[in-house]
Amino acid sequence: MIGIRIALAGNPNVGKTTLFNALTGSRQHVGNWPGVTVEKKTGRINRNGHTIEVIDLPGTYSLTAYSADEVVARDYILEEKPDVVVQVVDATHLERNLYLTTQITELEVPVVIALNMVDEAEATGCTIDRERLSSLLEIPVVRTVGTRGEGLDDLLDAAVREAKTSPHHEHIVGYGNEIEAMIASLVGVLAADKDLGDRYPLRWLAARLLEGDENALAKVKESPVSSRVQDILSGTDLDEYEAAMADRRYDVIAAVLPQVRTAGARSMNVSEMIDRVVTDRYLGIPIFLALMWGAFELTFVVAAPFVALIEAGLAWLSAAVAGWLGPAWLASLVGDGIIGGVGSVLVFVPNIFILFLFLSFLEDTGYLARAAFIMDRLMYAIGLPGKAFIPMLIGFGCNVPGIMAARTIEGEKDRLITILVNPFISCSARLPVYILFAGAFFGAAAGAVVFFLYVLGISTAIGSAKLFRHTILPGESSPFIMEMPPYRLPTVGTSLLHTWSRGAMYVRKAGTIILAGALVVWCLASFPFGVEYGSSESLAGSLGRLLEPLVAPLGFDWKIAVALLFGLVAKEVVVGSLGVLYGTGEEGDALSTALLADPGLSAATALALMVFVLLYAPCLATIATIRKEAGSWRWAGFSVAYGLVLAWTLSLIVGRIAPFFLGGA
Amino acid sequence: MEPSDRTAPRGGAVTTLDRIDLGCRCRVVGIRASGALRKRLFAMGMVPGADVEAIRVAPLGDPVEYRVKGYALSMRRAEAGLIEVVLEEE
Ligand SMILES: Nc1nc2c(ncn2[C@@H]2O[C@H](COP(=O)(O)OP(=O)(O)OP(=O)(O)O)[C@@H](O)[C@H]2O)c(=O)[nH]1
Numbered sequence: 109m110i111g112i113r114i115a116l117a118g119n120p121n122v123g124k125t126t127l128f129n130a131l132t133g134s135r136q137h138v139g140n141w142p143g144v145t146v147e148k149k150t151g152r153i154n155r156n157g158h159t160i161e162v163i164d165l166p167g168t169y170s171l172t173a174y175s176a177d178e179v180v181a182r183d184y185i186l187e188e189k190p191d192v193v194v195q196v197v198d199a200t201h202l203e204r205n206l207y208l209t210t211q212i213t214e215l216e217v218p219v220v221i222a223l224n225m226v227d228e229a230e231a232t233g234c235t236i237d238r239e240r241l242s243s244l245l246e247i248p249v250v251r252t253v254g255t256r257g258e259g260l261d262d263l264l265d266a267a268v269r270e271a272k273t274s275p276h277h278e279h280i281v282g283y284g285n286e287i288e289a290m291i292a293s294l295v296g297v298l299a300a301d302k303d304l305g306d307r308y309p310l311r312w313l314a315a316r317l318l319e320g321d322e323n324a325l326a327k328v329k330e331s332p333v334s335s336r337v338q339d340i341l342s343g344t345d346l347d348e349y350e351a352a353m354a355d356r357r358y359d360v361i362a363a364v365l366p367q368v369r370t371a372g373a374r375s376m377n378v379s380e381m382i383d384r385v386v387t388d389r390y391l392g393i394p395i396f397l398a399l400m401w402g403a404f405e406l407t408f409v410v411a412a413p414f415v416a417l418i419e420a421g422l423a424w425l426s427a428a429v430a431g432w433l434g435p436a437w438l439a440s441l442v443g444d445g446i447i448g449g450v451g452s453v454l455v456f457v458p459n460i461f462i463l464f465l466f467l468s469f470l471e472d473t474g475y476l477a478r479a480a481f482i483m484d485r486l487m488y489a490i491g492l493p494g495k496a497f498i499p500m501l502i503g504f505g506c507n508v509p510g511i512m513a514a515r516t517i518e519g520e521k522d523r524l525i526t527i528l529v530n531p532f533i534s535c536s537a538r539l540p541v542y543i544l545f546a547g548a549f550f551g552a553a554a555g556a557v558v559f560f561l562y563v564l565g566i567s568t569a570i571g572s573a574k575l576f577r578h579t580i581l582p583g584e585s586s587p588f589i590m591e592m593p594p595y596r597l598p599t600v601g602t603s604l605l606h607t608w609s610r611g612a613m614y615v616r617k618a619g620t621i622i623l624a625g626a627l628v629v630w631c632l633a634s635f636p637f638g639v640e641y642g643s644s645e646s647l648a649g650s651l652g653r654l655l656e657p658l659v660a661p662l663g664f665d666w667k668i669a670v671a672l673l674f675g676l677v678a679k680e681v682v683v684g685s686l687g688v689l690y691g692t693g694e695e696g697d698a699l700s701t702a703l704l705a706d707p708g709l710s711a712a713t714a715l716a717l718m719v720f721v722l723l724y725a726p727c728l729a730t731i732a733t734i735r736k737e738a739g740s741w742r743w744a745g746f747s748v749a750y751g752l753v754l755a756w757t758l759s760l761i762v763g764r765i766a767p768f769f770l771g772g773a
Numbered sequence: 774m775e776p777s778d779r780t781a782p783r784g785g786a787v788t789t790l791d792r793i794d795l796g797c798r799c800r801v802v803g804i805r806a807s808g809a810l811r812k813r814l815f816a817m818g819m820v821p822g823a824d825v826e827a828i829r830v831a832p833l834g835d836p837v838e839y840r841v842k843g844y845a846l847s848m849r850r851a852e853a854g855l856i857e858v859v860l861e862e863e
Pocket residue numbers: 119120121122123124125126127137138139140141142143144145146165166167168224225226227228252253254255256472596
């Protein structure tokens with residue numbers, strides 16, 4: 109009947125999304141590093157006749173938003189006014205978490221504390237007296253363990269109860285006579301503006317103004333009382349007030365803590381021991397590189413037998429289909445179009461899954477934050493904060509979440525640079541192209557070739573970042589200040605779930621975009637009626653020859669031109685289109701055999717092609733994400749143009765140089 | 774690069790956080806940063822009066838990881854240099 113909106117807020121990495129998933133049955137992305145969630149997500153539950161809407165917000169350290177993801181959280185709480193805010197609190201870091209509580213309560217919105225990660229606190233022997241905490245703060249405190257789904261019912265009960273008992277008054281930090289007098293006089297002035305008073309709690313607004321909060325200043329700027337507010341503020345040292353107020357908040361917390369928490373004997377800290385090794389002065393970087401190389405090897409070696417198995421299965425299927433299906437055109441549609449196109453992409457599912465398994469391991473253990481810590485100095489050299497390294501690592505899976513992850517980067521220019529270089533990080537969609545061509549043309553050296561491509565992608569990203577920093581987006585790198593989460597042991601279940609939910613996207617893509625692409629290419633290759641399938645007289649041939657002059661200097665023929673054109677939609681489509689055009693369905697041969705047999709393709713051309721696919725324009729989904737995150741089509745257009753020029757140039761160079769290394773192949 | 778290369782500050786004297794030796798504890802007495810960075814530092818527990826300990830340095834010499842308010846926070850020396858501290862007597 110009555111809808112209740114519950115917002116999940118709190119510091120980063122305290123388990124908001126874990127609770128959200130447990131409450132709503134969703135499968136939003138969870139990871140053991142601060143800044144996983146960067147957009148708000150909504151889920152619905154029906155409970156005792158109530159429709160409850162739960163909103164998962166990005167983590168934030170304070171309501172003075174600092175980065176783009178924090179703005180999302182602050183604006184939601186402030187402007188959308190949820191019926192109740194559930195602040196998820198990490199029981200092991202009470203002090204810092206409660207700082208946010210002191211800010212949220214000033215908003216005069218009903219609050220419930222979900223005391224999460226209690227299992228970890230208890231493991232160190234620390235106990236928290238929830239009842240006492242609750243009565244001191246005048247806020248209900250519920251015990252939860254998000255990962256095990258404990259305390260969900262109690263949490264919902266408390267949230268619904270609080271939402272219904274509004275209007276509300278919460279325990280609010282008193283700032284001492286001098287500051288309270290300032291607040292009171294500000295409130296007196298602000299009260300003259302009815303509009304402002306309707307939208308924001310005035311005491312909160314006054315306190316924020318005293319702290320010199322830009323966002324609060326902007327809110328009163330349009331108001332008729334603006335000049336009188338300025339009069340009060342002008343004669344004061346806001347930095348002083350700010351420090352005094354922060355100090356008071358921590359004082360209040362410091363007074364509460366000893367009454368509610370009994371610290372356990374701090375046991376031997378496993379996180380500390382792991383960190384001694386992986387961030388060691390001498391071992392840190394070798395371990396990082398070894399992990400990357402190991403992941404890379406795994407992606408190929410472990411996957412190989414599975415790939416062979418799928419290949420064999422598809423070969424059998426297409427042979428069988430050729431026998432069953434009557435009309436030749438139907439056999440061609442299914443054999444060449446669907447099996448040739450979609451099948452050639454599905455073959456690489458094992459590689460993709462292993463890559464995702466590795467990425468989720470990085471995220472879930474907490475190593476990702478250490479990678480940023482280790483690489484920060486390097487990022488500094490190219491003018492970016494170490495956090496910019498995280499979007500890059502995420503980009504190896506897919507550039508779309510990689511670009512989204514840039515929201516956690518504070519400086520606007522830093523964020524833009526991080527967004528613009530992300531497409532050069534070789535995402536999983538490009539992997540099939542490499543495996544196909546490197547496997548066909550480089551035999552035993554295939555691994556090294558693919559590794560070279562990854563390194564080339566990273567180098568291009570770094571080089572471009574430096575270039576942008578010195579030209580279009582000049583400035584200093586923003587500060588690197590990052591919380592280091594404790595290591596957590598991911599369970600087999602959650603790792604597989606994460607891998608599956610992302611890997612499934614690849615499979616789904618194969619069944620949608622790639623299938624559509626393959627069908628279009630099949631039609632182009634089959635019409636007009638009467639032409640030989642996939643010949644240069646077909647529509648595809650005409651289209652390809654139209655484009656051919658553009659890529660001829662790189663040694664690409666019309667088939668490749670067509671594949672590259674459709675590959676703009678999604679890069680796997682390059683493989684899918686070639687699968688269709690080379691008509692691998694009939695013979696049941698693997699596409700690689702057909703490519704190898706093409707006299708127009710040499711190892712050098714294959715390498716040039718892989719370089720081209722690595723760098724040329726981002727896929728449609730990525731372009732749309734750049735447009736959304738950078739806020740204008742201009743940047744998206746720039747990204748496409750820059751990528752095309754770079755791809756063309758580098759691939760020309762590689763194509764010319766490679767024969768010398770490959771013995772004139 | 775290493776903090777220990779410089780003359781290590783003695784207890785009681787005001788210095789900055791980037792100059793603290795690993796394993797040393799100190800107390801924050803002032804924050805020289807302003808604007809958004811200042812608010813960020815406050816929210817992350819770097820407030821006057823907070824106890825801070827330098828735990829480890831990244832392999833390339835920067836950033837440094839500190840323990841403050843019971844959790845681990847890493848930051849660049851550039852930012853740590855804005856935080857005034859006094860060493861705590863052993
Ligand atoms: N031991 C333990 N771990 C938990 C609990 N809740 C969450 N975690 C883990 O904590 C980490 C962070 O969880 P998330 O749900 O992604 O945290 P978040 O608050 O959404 O983080 P951001 O989106 O980055 O702000 C993950 O590794 C979870 O598995 C809990 O109650 N106990």
